[in-house]
Amino acid sequence: MAQADLFGEPIYPVHGVAGVDEAGRGPLAGAVYAAAVMLDPERPIEGLADSKVLKAERREVLAEEIKAGALAWCIASASVEEIDSLNILRATLLAMERAVLGLGRAPRVALVDGNQAPRLRCTVQTVIKGDALVPAISAASILAKTARDSDLLRLHALYPQYAFDQHKGYGTALHLERLRAHGPCPEHRRSFAPIKAFGALA
Numbered sequence: 001m002a003q004a005d006l007f008g009e010p011i012y013p014v015h016g017v018a019g020v021d022e023a024g025r026g027p028l029a030g031a032v033y034a035a036a037v038m039l040d041p042e043r044p045i046e047g048l049a050d051s052k053v054l055k056a057e058r059r060e061v062l063a064e065e066i067k068a069g070a071l072a073w074c075i076a077s078a079s080v081e082e083i084d085s086l087n088i089l090r091a092t093l094l095a096m097e098r099a100v101l102g103l104g105r106a107p108r109v110a111l112v113d114g115n116q117a118p119r120l121r122c123t124v125q126t127v128i129k130g131d132a133l134v135p136a137i138s139a140a141s142i143l144a145k146t147a148r149d150s151d152l153l154r155l156h157a158l159y160p161q162y163a164f165d166q167h168k169g170y171g172t173a174l175h176l177e178r179l180r181a182h183g184p185c186p187e188h189r190r191s192f193a194p195i196k197a198f199g200a201l202a
Contacts, residue, residue, distance in 0.1 A: 015041060016108030018072075018100055019136025020118070022092050023051070023144035027169030028179075028195055029162070029188045030152055031077040032088065034095035035143035036103055036110070038071040039136050045069055048138040050131040051145035063146040066139045073139075074102030075147045084191040093118040099140075113137045159185050 017038065024032040039045065045065050047058070054062070067073060076098035078091035086094065096118040100110055109123045113130040130137040149168060156165040161182050167175045171194055179188075179198055188195045 017136055018103060018107035018110045018122075019113075019130070019134055019138070019140040020096050020100060020110050021113040021131050021137050021140040021144055022095060023141070023148040024169070025088055025092055026171075027189075028171050028175065028192050029080070029164065029169035029185075030148065030155060031079050032083060032092050032095055033075065033077045033144045033148040033151070034092065034099045035073065035075045035140040035147070036096070036099035036107075037066060037073045037136050037139040037143060038103060038105065038107055039066075039139060040069060040071045043069045045135070045139065048135045048142070050129075050138060051141040053132075054142070056149070059142050059146050062139075062142050066143060070139065072103040072105050073143060074099045074104070075143050076102055077147075077151075080187055080189055083189050087191065088189075089116060092116075111137055113141065155187050159187065 018036045020034065020036045022032060022034040024030060045062065047062060051059055076095050078095040082094065083091040093116065096112065097120065100120050107122050109125065110120050111130060111134050112118065112124060112126050115126050115128060117124045117126050127134055127137060131141040152164045152168045162178045162185065163174055184195050184198050190196065
């Protein structure tokens with residue numbers, strides 16, 4: 001556990017820390033992504049925040065700043081096949097493990113958003129709402145989100161009938177409407193109940 005200051009606020013280490021976060025646990029289609037980022041304490045990046053509260057254009061700008069200024073960063077994923085065979089939680093933790101292993105340098109501590117910890121060779125601490133509280137986790141959130149959004153644009157080019165560019169795979173009314181019209185494609189998560197309801201792949 002992290003130490004806390006006199007006001008009860010957690011104090012996280014500055015050096016040797018990797019922030020870890022995921023994107024895409026909830027959607028009905030596409031891989032789940034994770035990123036790990038080791039920020040440079042000497043080169044702070046202004047404007048880091050939970051990727052969900054940032055506009056898409058701002059996320060893209062920050063993603064480039066993170067990649068240019070971080071000590072190390074890595075984006076990884078777990079495929080739809082892995083999600084369906086392992087379950088979404090285990091696939092998400094696998095993507096996180098891959099991201100940390102891909103950093104090219106070993107962190108002393110991994111601060112992971114949420115309350116589920118991947119198995120890593122370093123000390124791991126989960127942080128509830130860490131993407132809004134810890135800059136390194138915010139950075140990881142941004143990299144994971146922008147990478148997954150880019151991948152959904154790739155899927156849109158392959159399967160334009162599903163409008164992946166608009167809903168990014170989430171179970172929106174538009175997505176469900178397209179599923180009713182066309183049935184699921186190979187990029188839909190067959191282990192998810194809404195997809196099971198549509199039967200065989202298109």
